Amino acid sequence: MPFFQPAQRLSLIPPYLFKAIDDKKEEVRARGVDIIDLGVGDPDLPTPGFIVARMQEAVADPATHRYPMYSGLSRFREAVARWYRRRYEVELDPETEVLTLIGCKEGLAHLPLAVNNPGDVNLVTTPAYPVYRMGTLFAGGNPYAVPLVPENRFLPDLRQIPPIEARDAKLFFFNYPNNPTAATADLDFFRQVVEFCREYRIVAVHDACYSELAFDGYRPPSFLEVPGAKEVGIEFHSLSKTYSMTGWRLGMAVGNREVLAALGKIKSNIDSGVFDAIQLAGIAALDSDQESVREYCRIYQERRDVVVGGLKKLGYQVEPPRATFYVWLATPPGVSSLEFATRLLEQAGVVVVPGVGFGPPGEGFVRLALTVPKERLEEAVHRLGKMG
Numbered sequence: 001m002p003f004f005q006p007a008q009r010l011s012l013i014p015p016y017l018f019k020a021i022d023d024k025k026e027e028v029r030a031r032g033v034d035i036i037d038l039g040v041g042d043p044d045l046p047t048p049g050f051i052v053a054r055m056q057e058a059v060a061d062p063a064t065h066r067y068p069m070y071s072g073l074s075r076f077r078e079a080v081a082r083w084y085r086r087r088y089e090v091e092l093d094p095e096t097e098v099l100t101l102i103g104c105k106e107g108l109a110h111l112p113l114a115v116n117n118p119g120d121v122n123l124v125t126t127p128a129y130p131v132y133r134m135g136t137l138f139a140g141g142n143p144y145a146v147p148l149v150p151e152n153r154f155l156p157d158l159r160q161i162p163p164i165e166a167r168d169a170k171l172f173f174f175n176y177p178n179n180p181t182a183a184t185a186d187l188d189f190f191r192q193v194v195e196f197c198r199e200y201r202i203v204a205v206h207d208a209c210y211s212e213l214a215f216d217g218y219r220p221p222s223f224l225e226v227p228g229a230k231e232v233g234i235e236f237h238s239l240s241k242t243y244s245m246t247g248w249r250l251g252m253a254v255g256n257r258e259v260l261a262a263l264g265k266i267k268s269n270i271d272s273g274v275f276d277a278i279q280l281a282g283i284a285a286l287d288s289d290q291e292s293v294r295e296y297c298r299i300y301q302e303r304r305d306v307v308v309g310g311l312k313k314l315g316y317q318v319e320p321p322r323a324t325f326y327v328w329l330a331t332p333p334g335v336s337s338l339e340f341a342t343r344l345l346e347q348a349g350v351v352v353v354p355g356v357g358f359g360p361p362g363e364g365f366v367r368l369a370l371t372v373p374k375e376r377l378e379e380a381v382h383r384l385g386k387m388g
């Protein structure tokens with residue numbers, strides 16, 4: 001008997017699919033190839049200077065050095081409510097309808113602990129950010145994958161969800177603008193979700209962390225803009241992608257107060273909230289004129305045009321995404337996502353993520369992240385052209 005056996009719940013974590021790709025990456029690098037990594041969804045652009053400056057000032061103030069309030073600084077929650085009013089004309093009570101998170105991933109992972117009993121079903125649109133599924137499994141729940149397919153523009157067909165699953169479901173995770181497919185949703189879809197969740201008494205959980213990274217003048221809506229949404233659901237947001245603050249760990253959940261109170265109860269027994277200085281810097285970000293966001297969107301849009309334009313010239317069928325910094329590219333007919341990613345790495349030194357890593361319905365696609373400078377993307381497209 002070995003001395004240590006990890007908990008059985010860790011065996012719920014799916015086998016790591018990309019060992020072969022990681023090994024290949026090392027092999028290609030060792031050959032001296034200059035690898036272009038379009039794998040990671042982490043902005044290369046720095047946090048805007050005014051946010052960093054506010055942090056520097058706040059961190060020097062001893063008043064920020066003590067335990068934060070677990071639900072977040074009132075001032076931060078008020079800034080979130082102001083931002084929601086300005087951006088979406090949605091009214092939130094900062095005391096009961098806003099909860100500060102240590103990044104949105106933290107809140108998403110803890111939510112099932114606050115909602116699910118063992119055996120409960122959670123509906124998860126798939127392909128997806130893996131946390132919805134893993135959070136569900138860690139809480140003893142059963143994820144039910146609702147497939148996102150190109151024929152339906154990567155929106156779930158709610159009528160295809162079997163009533164037997166819907167009746168047992170407690171949470172419905174969905175995410176627009178979407179990672180990994182870059183699909184967007186309009187208010188009409190959100191209205192259908194409100195109706196569906198009301199009928200089956202399911203808590204709607206919208207992950208809106210890419211709502212600000214949009215192009216060509218498009219402004220993604222909030223789920224909470226739909227009348228009645230607050231009665232059935234919550235929305236997650238994050239400063240990570242909007243302000244290039246992934247390392248800072250700051251996000252928020254807003255909406256239904258009963259659900260947020262339950263999540264807050266879990267959190268108050270696990271973490272002690274976000275460092276006050278980080279929240280003060282977050283207020284500066286949310287209250288700013290958002291020029292930094294517009295500037296970064298222009299940069300991502302230019303990169304998108306380089307990649308999509310270049311791929312089209314090479315004969316790939318790909319539509320320019322309206323939001324997110326991802327391009328969801330169909331693999332050539334008969335080539336699996338793992339095979340295609342391996343080929344791109346071997347023959348072009350370009351790293352992409354095989355779609356199957358986001359769940360089985362992601363097969364047939366790879367995800368490219370626009371998180372490297374334009375010149376590198378031009379080089380990546382050039383190398384793809386030479387692959388044949």
Ligand SMILES: *Cc1c(COP(=O)(O)O)cnc(C)c1O
Pocket residue numbers: 041102103104105106129175179207209237238239240241246249250251
């Ligand atoms: C990046 C990402 C997150 C995590 O955001 P954090 O606030 O940094 O934890 C959540 N959901 C999706 C879909 C993401 O892509």
